[in-house]
Amino acid sequence: MRYWEDFNAGEVSTFGAYHVSEAEIIEFAEAYDPLPFHTDPEAAKTSPYGRLTAPGLLTCAIFMRMLVDHVLADAASMGSPGVDSVRWPRPVLAGDTLSVRQQILSTRVLASRPEMGLVVNRFEVLNQHGELVCEIASNGLFARRDAAGEARP
Amino acid sequence: MRYWEDFNAGEVSTFGAYHVSEAEIIEFAEAYDPLPFHTDPEAAKTSPYGRLTAPGLLTCAIFMRMLVDHVLADAASMGSPGVDSVRWPRPVLAGDTLSVRQQILSTRVLASRPEMGLVVNRFEVLNQHGELVCEIASNGLFARRDAAGEARP
Numbered sequence: 001m002r003y004w005e006d007f008n009a010g011e012v013s014t015f016g017a018y019h020v021s022e023a024e025i026i027e028f029a030e031a032y033d034p035l036p037f038h039t040d041p042e043a044a045k046t047s048p049y050g051r052l053t054a055p056g057l058l059t060c061a062i063f064m065r066m067l068v069d070h071v072l073a074d075a076a077s078m079g080s081p082g083v084d085s086v087r088w089p090r091p092v093l094a095g096d097t098l099s100v101r102q103q104i105l106s107t108r109v110l111a112s113r114p115e116m117g118l119v120v121n122r123f124e125v126l127n128q129h130g131e132l133v134c135e136i137a138s139n140g141l142f143a144r145r146d147a148a149g150e151a152r153p
Numbered sequence: 154m155r156y157w158e159d160f161n162a163g164e165v166s167t168f169g170a171y172h173v174s175e176a177e178i179i180e181f182a183e184a185y186d187p188l189p190f191h192t193d194p195e196a197a198k199t200s201p202y203g204r205l206t207a208p209g210l211l212t213c214a215i216f217m218r219m220l221v222d223h224v225l226a227d228a229a230s231m232g233s234p235g236v237d238s239v240r241w242p243r244p245v246l247a248g249d250t251l252s253v254r255q256q257i258l259s260t261r262v263l264a265s266r267p268e269m270g271l272v273v274n275r276f277e278v279l280n281q282h283g284e285l286v287c288e289i290a291s292n293g294l295f296a297r298r299d300a301a302g303e304a305r306p
Contacts, residue, residue: 028214031214032214032217032218033214033218033221035221035226055217057213060210061181061185062185064185064208064210065184065186065187068186068188072188073187073188081240082240082241083236083238084237085236085238087235
């Protein structure tokens with residue numbers, strides 16, 4: 001089990017290998033982003049990329065799944081205060097395989113809730129060519145190992 | 154069909170009425186955010202909210218669906234450069250009904266691509282009690298009606 005103390009500024013890790021199928025793109029898009037260039041392979045042929053592209057939120061959801069499987073499932077996660085930025089510099093296409101690169105930029109104890117600490121991240125979602133398809137600035141809250149929450153310098 | 158010219162700074166609109174079922178929370182969470190307080194009603198009883206809460210990304214996906222149905226499906230949407238901020242101040246619970254309040258903060262033609270314009274938004278997702286459950290700062294790109302793209306003052 002990883003606590004806040006186990007996340008250190010400067011750490012870089014990569015994880016995940018998520019295959020994105022055309023079926024998953026269409027199913028997600030029909031539910032949550034039903035625009036033709038996400039749902040209809042024929043219509044997508046006339047789009048700028050010439051084929052189906054994944055909804056940006058599907059890329060975020062796949063990122064989340066990899067984060068849960070490789071980090072959060074074995075951590076004392078207390079959720080997230082939010083997301084500070086999301087960019088999608090390149091499209092995700094059917095057949096792509098995505099992975100995550102996590103950089104921990106800084107960590108600190110919450111002044112208002114010293115029993116937990118913040119981990120400030122920059123996440124990159126990369127395709128099988130190592131190209132950046134999504135960049136996410138999002139912070140995580142984790143319980144401190146010392147749940148008594150003594151002040152730290 | 155709404156073009157960039159049809160979005161005006163200062164406009165406020167509300168739309169959507171999306172019922173969030175326990176089944177949808179569990180299905181989405183099992184696919185993309187499989188933590189027990191999203192997937193297991195029994196385990197959720199011991200969580201801070203005492204019941205299942207929707208993954209934050211499901212709330213974003215439901216927001217996107219309402220945005221597509223009520224705005225983008227009949228607009229000359231050219232995508233989005235990204236999301237600048239997402240906050241989830243309150244949980245979304247099974248049985249909630251969500252709606253969207255859109256405020257257009259400003260609009261401008263893109264200097265680099267004068268055939269399209271940017272619409273700067275603040276979106277609020279509200280539950281059936283009018284409580285804010287998600288706040289999203291995200292901008293949209295739309296084609297200009299005058300596709301020739303003359304410079305505007």
